[in-house]
Amino acid sequence: MKALVISDKVIEGLYSPAVRQRFAEVELVISCGDLPYYYLEYLISTLDKPLFSVRGNHASVVEYGSHGERTEPWGAIDLDQSVVECNGLILAGFEGSMRYNEGPFQYSDQEMRWRVAQMLPQLFLNRALRGRYLDVLVTHAPPRGVQDQPDRCHTGFQVFRWFLQRFEPRYMLHGHIHVYHPNIVTRSLFHKTEVINCYGYRELELCPIGSSGREGRKQEEHGRSARPRRLREGYVEGFLESDSQLADETQQ
Secondary structure, eight states, X not given: OEEEEEESSOOTTTSSTTHHHHTTTOOEEEEOSOOOHHHHHHHHHHHOSOEEEOOOTTOOSXXXXXXXXXXXXXXXXXXXXXXXXXXXXXXXXXXXXXXXXXXXXXXXXXXXXXXXXXXXXHHHHHHHHHSSSOSEEEESSOBTTSSOOSSGGGOOBHHHHHHHHHHOOSEEEEOOSOOOSTTSOOEEEETTEEEEEOSEEEEEEOOOTTOOSHHHHHHHHTTOOSSOOOOOTTHHHHHTOOXXXXXXXXXX
């Protein structure tokens, strides 16, 4: 499935009528956050495709426009703490960044762990009904130690490492880390998940776990099993590790 994934920066070429022809084959749009509502609404109306989004740490609580005030982009599907299916592709998402001031859409590691915990029943149901937990995790912030940066604002969440190790989505799409020079790593493999920084925009082919598409075959070459692994003993205990234990794991 071809997807247009956007994050953090308004691209003039996308905010123009030419986007309809340029991305005619795109089947869905994914926003990883920190983009104005008007931009997302323009893509929804111009491409006429479903748009799934999470908020970033700079997202507006309320945005004002010619049609009045709104607290979310019209027509977009909020992925935060949700699990949805789109044409056979299972997506889930989490908004926000590491807490660094009193602004909205910021969370401590502990707060994000509990937000992840609230999603677990939906993931277990997917495993029972569809044979897998999810295909794509959409977040604003990256995992701790994977494409993040040392300052507190741009530090990734430790619990996202746990999430990728336990649920093994095929892809994790994030933003938040602005790409200002070519030395910044924007695509890497963590455990069995391809982690992709989508700053600006990316056009990706996203394939469900077990599919035989081009991207799917590439992931299989990295050793992904088509069947998700069973939950192990100590599953909950691992999730609720203390901050110090989680920090030690990052350095391993």
